[in-house]
Amino acid sequence: MSEHSRPMSCLEFQEKLPELIASGESIAHHPHYQNCELCRALLADLETIAEAARQLLPVVEPPDDLWSQIETAIREEENSPEKG
Amino acid sequence: MEIDPSKCARDLSWTSPALPAPAGGLSAVPGHAESDPPPSIAAAAGATVDEVLARAQAGDHQAFAHLYALHKRRIYSLCLRMVGNVAEAEDLTQEAFLQLFRKIGTFRGDSAFSTWLHRMAINVVLMRLRKKGLSLISLDEAMEPAPEERPGRSFGTPDLTLTGSIDRLALERAVANLPAGYRLIFVLHDIEGYEHNEIAELLDCSIGNSKSQLHKARLKLRDALRKSSRQEERR
Numbered sequence: 588m589s590e591h592s593r594p595m596s597c598l599e600f601q602e603k604l605p606e607l608i609a610s611g612e613s614i615a616h617h618p619h620y621q622n623c624e625l626c627r628a629l630l631a632d633l634e635t636i637a638e639a640a641r642q643l644l645p646v647v648e649p650p651d652d653l654w655s656q657i658e659t660a661i662r663e664e665e666n667s668p669e670k671g
Numbered sequence: 672m673e674i675d676p677s678k679c680a681r682d683l684s685w686t687s688p689a690l691p692a693p694a695g696g697l698s699a700v701p702g703h704a705e706s707d708p709p710p711s712i713a714a715a716a717g718a719t720v721d722e723v724l725a726r727a728q729a730g731d732h733q734a735f736a737h738l739y740a741l742h743k744r745r746i747y748s749l750c751l752r753m754v755g756n757v758a759e760a761e762d763l764t765q766e767a768f769l770q771l772f773r774k775i776g777t778f779r780g781d782s783a784f785s786t787w788l789h790r791m792a793i794n795v796v797l798m799r800l801r802k803k804g805l806s807l808i809s810l811d812e813a814m815e816p817a818p819e820e821r822p823g824r825s826f827g828t829p830d831l832t833l834t835g836s837i838d839r840l841a842l843e844r845a846v847a848n849l850p851a852g853y854r855l856i857f858v859l860h861d862i863e864g865y866e867h868n869e870i871a872e873l874l875d876c877s878i879g880n881s882k883s884q885l886h887k888a889r890l891k892l893r894d895a896l897r898k899s900s901r902q903e904e905r906r
Binding site: 644647654657664 | 732739744748765857861877880883884887889
């Protein structure tokens, strides 16, 4: 990777990325991406994060007493004069 | 009579005789269909999920408690990830199920029930955030974090890339610490599997805005995960 083959520096490319992504332009075809190992690694990291996020499951249980609070709220609403 | 939803999930002896599990079941929320409660929980005990839903729509409290038992974890996890705060997530979960109670009669089955409920919960969270002043109408401004919150750049720092697996807890922690706007987009797109056009509709922003904010959110998470990884190495 030579400096002369890059139209953009890493700084310029990374600052431009949100705009490029928003426009739907193909990042993979960008000259800087094709020539810069560092920026390719950065984007690969972001894909790794996205992949890890897809594996996150809804594992957190709400507290046991939440249902009784909901049930109370439902009953209050049913008994409210405004109901019906 | 007090109804215990945890028992409802196991004991459906009050319901009609056993029927086969529904083909569609509860699995239509994008991204995480595999984690939906298995319809067989209900079917094995004598009622299909569709039957439970129909009973809840008819005003059966036990059936509603069963729906809560089936969906509480997904809805609570969604709220918790969207707001990053336990007390608020509990409150929002309660509000989401109250909304469900009010509106369950309007569910017509145009989408899967879990998708419908999921969307309702997201709207409850977004309403709350709007009330708290996160203007989702002027999203560009609202979602742009303060300079100190912007993701760092990685110029000339090839020392640590996120190779291999990412620790789930570290990722959950990093997501919880994201600025609100970044967190919303990341949770909706990368965790919950919504498409950018759906997010744009939900958050009243442009598709391009959703895409660029997601990129910034991932950058911020990368910073946090690298930091967390370096701290682990020092120990």
